[in-house]
Amino acid sequence: MLRGMSVIEVSNLHKRYRDKIAVRDVSFAVAEGEIFGILGPNGAGKTTTVECVAGLRAPDGGTIRVLGLDPRRDKDELNSQVGVQLQESQLPERLKVWEALHLYASFYPDPADWERLIDEWGMSEKRATPYGKLSGGQKQRLFIMLALVGRPRVVFLDELTTGLDPQARRETWQLIERLRQTGVTVVLVTHFMEEAERLCDRLAVIDDGAVVAIDTPGGLVSQMDSRQRIRFRVTGPFDKGLLTPIPEVSEVAQNGDHIEVTGTGDLLYAVTAVLARHQIVAAGLRVDQASLDDAFVALTGKRF
Numbered sequence: 001m002l003r004g005m006s007v008i009e010v011s012n013l014h015k016r017y018r019d020k021i022a023v024r025d026v027s028f029a030v031a032e033g034e035i036f037g038i039l040g041p042n043g044a045g046k047t048t049t050v051e052c053v054a055g056l057r058a059p060d061g062g063t064i065r066v067l068g069l070d071p072r073r074d075k076d077e078l079n080s081q082v083g084v085q086l087q088e089s090q091l092p093e094r095l096k097v098w099e100a101l102h103l104y105a106s107f108y109p110d111p112a113d114w115e116r117l118i119d120e121w122g123m124s125e126k127r128a129t130p131y132g133k134l135s136g137g138q139k140q141r142l143f144i145m146l147a148l149v150g151r152p153r154v155v156f157l158d159e160l161t162t163g164l165d166p167q168a169r170r171e172t173w174q175l176i177e178r179l180r181q182t183g184v185t186v187v188l189v190t191h192f193m194e195e196a197e198r199l200c201d202r203l204a205v206i207d208d209g210a211v212v213a214i215d216t217p218g219g220l221v222s223q224m225d226s227r228q229r230i231r232f233r234v235t236g237p238f239d240k241g242l243l244t245p246i247p248e249v250s251e252v253a254q255n256g257d258h259i260e261v262t263g264t265g266d267l268l269y270a271v272t273a274v275l276a277r278h279q280i281v282a283a284g285l286r287v288d289q290a291s292l293d294d295a296f297v298a299l300t301g302k303r304f
């Protein structure tokens, strides 16, 4: 359920590059103040979707409303209300942090106090550092600040943490969580499961140009709840054929002495009963709960 007013409404978006269909049929709505994730494998159509919604590309079909406006027709009106950080954004190497903010602020009639932004985003020490001398995490921080300098109500962040080391990624997550407190609506394109799970209120899973699911991260996982996975090691010879006929078992995978059994119902009891009957000792036995990763694989049939 949407919490408040929809600030973004996308219906049946369709976009082609010559004969290549990048976005087949994408519909979703984003509520005010939400962090909405767009998750999908490479080439699924995530960036194209966001570029259309942000008004940077003309769709071939469907309708898009951002704050009730058409991103192409009402571009000027929307400009000051929307902030965009695009995949692989670049700035001139020698442009200093403060110069970039000063420049971007000049594009807007009523910009944020960028000196304050520098303090708030922990970049005071890097104020006079040229873009080319910033670390990957600091560059991303600068791009978030540049997306915020126009005091937008909606921010699009595309693959913000790709290429960052785990520490810098976590720092960026904390910054995005801070964005939530400012009430700004965030659309976040990611292919990191952990990122989507941690940050997003809801997410759309996109595959092959179409939405395959929209839900909260927890909702997507609970769709998988009926599926369970048991892992264990065997110390002697093992025949998969012992377990595959069990009605509760849907799949048995063997990698050396590691066995992974997927199935439903009272899987643990059914499997351990058969193992005991054949006097097979299951070492290090673990039962795994479904994860967002499992939900993604089940929805798209793909692993990242």
Ligand SMILES: Nc1ncnc2c1ncn2[C@@H]1O[C@H](COP(=O)(O)OP(=O)(O)OP(=O)(O)O)[C@@H](O)[C@H]1O
Binding pocket: 017, 020, 021, 022, 023, 040, 041, 042, 043, 044, 045, 046, 047, 048, 049, 191
């Ligand atoms: N400018 C373009 N010209 C032609 N084809 C394009 C163009 N941009 C994207 N495509 C193709 O459209 C499809 C969707 O691309 P898009 O970049 O939207 O996917 P994505 O989900 O963002 O992928 P990634 O995670 O790799 O960034 C891909 O098959 C891609 O090769």
